[in-house]
Amino acid sequence: MTTLEYDRHCAEITVQLGLLRETLAGADLSATVPTCPEWTLGYLARHVGGAVRWAARLVATRATEDIPEEDVPGIRGPEGDDPAALDAWLAETAELVAAAWGGVDADTPVWSWSDQHHAGFWARRMTHEVAVHRADAAIAAGVPYVVAADVAADAIDEWLEIVQFVQRSEVGDSAGELCAAVVGDGRSIHLHATDAVPSLEAEWLIEFGAEGFAWRRGHEKASVAVRGPLTEVLLAFYRRRGLDGGGVEVLGERGLMEFWLERASFG
Numbered sequence: 001m002t003t004l005e006y007d008r009h010c011a012e013i014t015v016q017l018g019l020l021r022e023t024l025a026g027a028d029l030s031a032t033v034p035t036c037p038e039w040t041l042g043y044l045a046r047h048v049g050g051a052v053r054w055a056a057r058l059v060a061t062r063a064t065e066d067i068p069e070e071d072v073p074g075i076r077g078p079e080g081d082d083p084a085a086l087d088a089w090l091a092e093t094a095e096l097v098a099a100a101w102g103g104v105d106a107d108t109p110v111w112s113w114s115d116q117h118h119a120g121f122w123a124r125r126m127t128h129e130v131a132v133h134r135a136d137a138a139i140a141a142g143v144p145y146v147v148a149a150d151v152a153a154d155a156i157d158e159w160l161e162i163v164q165f166v167q168r169s170e171v172g173d174s175a176g177e178l179c180a181a182v183v184g185d186g187r188s189i190h191l192h193a194t195d196a197v198p199s200l201e202a203e204w205l206i207e208f209g210a211e212g213f214a215w216r217r218g219h220e221k222a223s224v225a226v227r228g229p230l231t232e233v234l235l236a237f238y239r240r241r242g243l244d245g246g247g248v249e250v251l252g253e254r255g256l257m258e259f260w261l262e263r264a265s266f267g
Helices: 006-024 041-060 083-101 119-141 149-169 230-237 254-263
Strands: 036-040 188-193 203-209 212-217 224-228 249-252
Touching (some): 006 041, 006 083, 006 119, 036 041, 041 119, 083 119, 149 230, 188 230, 188 254, 224 230, 224 254, 249 254
Antiparallel strands (some): 188 203, 203 212
């Protein structure tokens, strides 16, 4: 399920890359990224641009299997942290996005690591790859992070879908513990964006069952609720901001929310 149209995802990758370039403008590229402490800002930029170039290569070639990084032109970006060179590389990356997805239908077959093997998967995945890492960059650079409400809501939807996929496909992954047998039967999590327009329905219910968890949009009571502005809910849910960071309030069984955050991941 996605609440954004395919064309919007395709366009949004370029939008998010442009916003990332704005975030990096004038920043110290050698600065450590607090949310990814093993990375510098320069490394983060190259990681994001490289991921987009890899996905664009998959789509452009209609790949039927994974493409090794060494077969993706320019994937590692410029050496060093020259701001002008890095910015030019990210601008070129955005041009590759337009070329790769231009004229390609959402259901065009393309290899992926997920259970969705089409160009639409990669358009959506790269939208949120850049949007969330842009938050990392903004936090490191000390500048505000703003994201469109519908993009933020779709990012939460996609994260839930990915964690479900990992739970089904990766035996032994920590996501496998997100089930009633471990969490407890009848327990649930509610995410509540306090500033979203009603038509967006930016609320989620996560319920733990015998074989994993299920989720849906909606306003319902739960064992624990996380409330706050949509952007802050997104950052907390993606572990970019701590629950005590002041952006959200936690009502109910805080330990359940912490349990989820420790185990909901992929890659």
